[in-house]
Amino acid sequence: MSDASPSALTLQPIGHIRTGKHVKFQALHQPSEQHAERNVLELLPGHNYEQALQDLAGFSRVWLVWWFHRTTTWRTQVYPPRGPEQARGVFATRSPHRPNPLGLTPVQLLGIEDRQLILGECDLVDGTPIFDIKPYVPAYDSFPDARAGWIEEVDALMSLPPQFTVQLSPLAANQAEWLRTQWQIDFQPRLHELLARDPLPHRTRRIKRRTATLSEIGCGAWRAFFTVEGSKVTITALDAGFPGRFLTDPLREDLPDCAAQLAFLGLWPQPPQ
Numbered sequence: 001m002s003d004a005s006p007s008a009l010t011l012q013p014i015g016h017i018r019t020g021k022h023v024k025f026q027a028l029h030q031p032s033e034q035h036a037e038r039n040v041l042e043l044l045p046g047h048n049y050e051q052a053l054q055d056l057a058g059f060s061r062v063w064l065v066w067w068f069h070r071t072t073t074w075r076t077q078v079y080p081p082r083g084p085e086q087a088r089g090v091f092a093t094r095s096p097h098r099p100n101p102l103g104l105t106p107v108q109l110l111g112i113e114d115r116q117l118i119l120g121e122c123d124l125v126d127g128t129p130i131f132d133i134k135p136y137v138p139a140y141d142s143f144p145d146a147r148a149g150w151i152e153e154v155d156a157l158m159s160l161p162p163q164f165t166v167q168l169s170p171l172a173a174n175q176a177e178w179l180r181t182q183w184q185i186d187f188q189p190r191l192h193e194l195l196a197r198d199p200l201p202h203r204t205r206r207i208k209r210r211t212a213t214l215s216e217i218g219c220g221a222w223r224a225f226f227t228v229e230g231s232k233v234t235i236t237a238l239d240a241g242f243p244g245r246f247l248t249d250p251l252r253e254d255l256p257d258c259a260a261q262l263a264f265l266g267l268w269p270q271p272p273q
C-alpha cells in the first residue's frame, strides 16, 4: 500500500444550514451572541445521523466545520473588513478566500429535534454546506490568555466609541422605509454600524469614492450613497445593486432580492449623481 498522501480528498456534506441570510453582507464576521437568533442545521436523511447525534444534547455549544461555498477564489493576502485597510497573510485571518475554503464556527446548541439542530447566532449564509459537528469543550478549546496578533490591535480600535454619526436624507429615509414595509428588507443597522466606524474607502467593506464629495458602499444586493462632512455621514440615497439588464436576464435568475430591486428601479430609476 502506498503511503503517499493523496493529491485530492473528497468530503460529503452532512447537511445544510438555514439562516435566512441570503447575501454575505447580512452574515456577521463572527457570531456575536448579542443578537438572539435561531438557525437550523438540517442533516441529510439516509445516513443514520440521528444515532450520530446521541449524547450531544448535553453540550451547550458545538463547532461547525463548513465550506465557504460562495467563495471561488483564494489569495495569499487579503484585506480584512475590520480596521484600517491593510493586507494580511490569509493564514493569519479568518477570510473566506483560502486555498481550502473551510469555515470554523462555534455556535450555541439550543436543541435537537430529530435530524435538526437548533442553533444560536452564527456567521454562515443560508444553504451553507456543513461537513462536521464537534462538541465545544471549554477545557480543550478555550485559551483566553492566548495572543491574538494583529487582531488585538484592531479590537482595541473597535472598542473605542464610533467616530462618526450617521443620518439619512429624506429621500434615503423614504427608500429605507419602503424597503422595510413593502419587502421586509432592512440593511440599515449593518450599514449604520459600518459607516459610524469608518466611512473611508475600503475594498472589503465595498466603500469607494464616486466623486470628490460622494461615496458609495455595497450592501449585499443594494448600495447606498453618502457624503462625509467632518464627523457627520449623510446617507443621501439608496439604490439597487444590479443594473436593470441583469435583473431581467433569465440566465441570472438567482440574483438576490431581484423582484424588489426591479420594483425599486421602477420608483427610483435614476442613480444619484
Ligand SMILES: C[S@@+](CC[C@H](N)C(=O)[O-])C[C@H]1O[C@@H](n2cnc3c(N)ncnc32)[C@H](O)[C@@H]1O
Pocket (backbone or CB within 6 Å): 024, 025, 027, 028, 029, 030, 031, 067, 068, 069, 070, 071, 094, 095, 096, 102, 103, 104, 105, 106, 123, 124, 125, 128, 129
Ligand atoms: C470572516 S468569515 C469567518 C467564518 C468562520 N467563523 C471562520 O472563522 O472560519 C465569516 C463571513 O463569511 C461569509 N460567509 C458566510 N457564509 C459563507 C459561505 N457559505 N460562502 C462564502 N462566504 C460566506 C460572510 O460574509 C461572513 O461574514
